[in-house]
Amino acid sequence: MEKLYGNVEYEIVSHIAEGGMGSVCKALAKGLEGFEKVVAIKTLLSCYSDDQKFVDRFIEEAKLVANLVHENIVQIYQLSQYNDQYFFVLEYVDGISLFDFMEFHNKTHTPFPRNLAVFVAARVARGLAYAHSRKDSFNQPMNIVHCDICPHNVLITSEGLPKITDFGIARAATICSDDTISGKLPFMSPEQANKGEIDFRSDIYSLGIVLFYMLSGHTTRRLDVKLREILQQAQENYIDWEKLPKGLDPELLQILRKMMETNPDDRYQNTSELAKDLEYYIYKDGYGPTIVTLANYLREQMPGLFTGQQEDRTEPDKTLVLESISPADKTVVLPNDYFKVGGK
Secondary structure: OOOOOOOOEEEEEEEEEEOOOOEEEEEEEEOHHHOEEEEEEEEOOHHHHOOHHHHHHHHHHHHHHOOOOOOOEOOEEEEEEEOOEEEEEEEOOOEEEHHHHHHHHHHOOOOOOHHHHHHHHHHHHHHHHHHHOOEOOOOOEOOOOOOOOOHHHEEEEOOOOEEEOOOOHHHHHHOOOOOOEEEOHHHOOHHHHOOOOOOHHHHHHHHHHHHHHHHHOOOOOOOOOOHHHHHHHHHOOOOOHHHOOOOOOHHHHHHHHHHOOOOHHHOOOOHHHHHHHHHHHHHOOOOOOOHHHHHHHHHHHOHHHHOOOOOOOOOOOOOOOOOOOOOOOOOEEEOHHHHOOOOO
16 A cells, blocks of 8 residues: 655644643644644643553544544544654634633623523534444444533634534543543533443533533532532532523423433433434524624624734744643542442
8 A cells, every 4th residue: 555654843832721631732733835734732641651551542542533523523633652742633723612711701790691502512412423423444333432521621613613622532531540530520420420331421411511501600519518529419410400590491401401310311312312402492493593603702702812813923832842730620530439438
């Protein structure tokens, strides 16, 4: 088979974010004759790179999701290695995370419009439905589960298009050890918190909490308590329904309740069905929000997102440095002892 070889240089423009698993940078992929493409680079921390078992699983999961091509999923272009550390080259998303967007609304005491909240959830559901339904070359289900659906992992482009990120690394992180589990406790399904078997219905549950969060500005669980107590709430499926706004449509409340049932068998059994119900809710009257609606709302509420798109790139750091980053509180990795709670 004929092969082609080429060289790509990644010029780091700026650091975007840091987390428990690594950091994300904005970079330029530079080729011949002045070719440039803006990409994102997500690094894997050296503490994980030294664990061959984790690296093997990380690579396997990267291969698993490499061919996910959907408008509501951030695409992985390449898995590479630099000085014994691994990194993904990803589609760059010019926009804002749902977490930061909700923080803006919470700090300005502005409720997120209900129809836009459902629109975002519907688009995420469509991306998940695509991933959940993938089959391999032998026509066998690939059983892809994101395992970490949360506001940090939903991005909204400046064009108003919601995208799921962290496919692959979230999956690998969840199975990185027999003694630990990784994820966001406020958005974790009961079966995941109890270290049980999980499937696509766990993602549906987590998306339910994300929708609850968009509608109310709160998570379903109390977070002003010890970590062990937050875990217990997740294990027991504690939901404070009183946090939802008064007068919520019964039809929407019914969808939410079905998404967050304790028993996975009582939830939606098909992610496409969930997406259809969410879409019907916002479009049943013959019209509803689109990506243009969301983009216009972004421009109205956060015009600063659109003023710095031509960045000053004076003296960028041209060396790809993969530095160790201490775990952030956004991702929780719990030892096995934490799972011995309340007789569990």
